[in-house]
Amino acid sequence: MQPGATTCTEDRIQHALERCLHGLSLSRRSTSWSAGLCLNCWSLQELVSRDPGHFLILLEQILQKTREVQEKGTYDLLTPLALLFYSTVLCTPHFPPDSDLLLKAASTYHRFLTWPVPYCSICQELLTFIDAELKAPGISYQRLVRAEQGLPIRSHRSSTVPRPWQSLRTSSRRPQRHRSWHLASGMLQRPGGGSGPSCRRWEKKLASLGC
DSSP: OOTTOOOHHHHHHHHHHHHHHTTOSGGGOOTTOHHHHHHHHHHHHHHHTTSHHHHHHHHHHHHHHHHHHHHHTOGGGHHHHHHHHHHHHHHOOOOOTTOOHHHHHHHHHHGGGGSOTTHHHHHHHHHHHHHHHHHSTTHHHHHHHHHHTTOOOOSSOOSOOOOTTSOTTOGGGHHHHHHHHHHHTTOSOOTTSOOOHHHHHHHHHHHHTTO
16 A cells, blocks of 8 residues: 555545534534434444454544644534544443553644633543543543442442443444444434533533534
8 A cells, every 4th residue: 555545444434534524614513413423423333343453543633633623723523523533432342452552642732732711621521531541541421320320339449441342342332432432423302301420511611602
């Protein structure tokens, strides 16, 4: 493959990501985009979840798009991209030992700390999230699930927290992967109504931008 060339899978994931971001510009905002956005996010999730390696491809493309946002000053796309990055990291089954994706993400989002509120606050939260994942992979997913289920947070901390879908042999755990994507994206409600606490926090940020 020639340098700079992309595979068919990368092209499909990039196209699906572009579809998710299409129409989110404040200048093109309308009240009819919500259903289309949910469908596009679902399509992206279905495509990425077919192979664990697809999550890493999507994360790379989200970071590339985020850097473009910084260069162009496209304020209204930063929050959707931040939410996509957050939910994708939660759903990523495994980061290879030599992967520097989270370190690159930390470097990317650190540049936004000089942006005005709420963008700098969103990136500060993402940096805290990334730092926690670097120290204990999977800890954020565990906390999200425990909060959703109303379970107490354990007082002790573990250096590593295995993600529930790391073993593909456990077929009964596979639905959790899809559930976590929807939960983190604010697309899945808890029993009795409402979404997880972490999701509500992100939804408020989207609402503050009029997204």
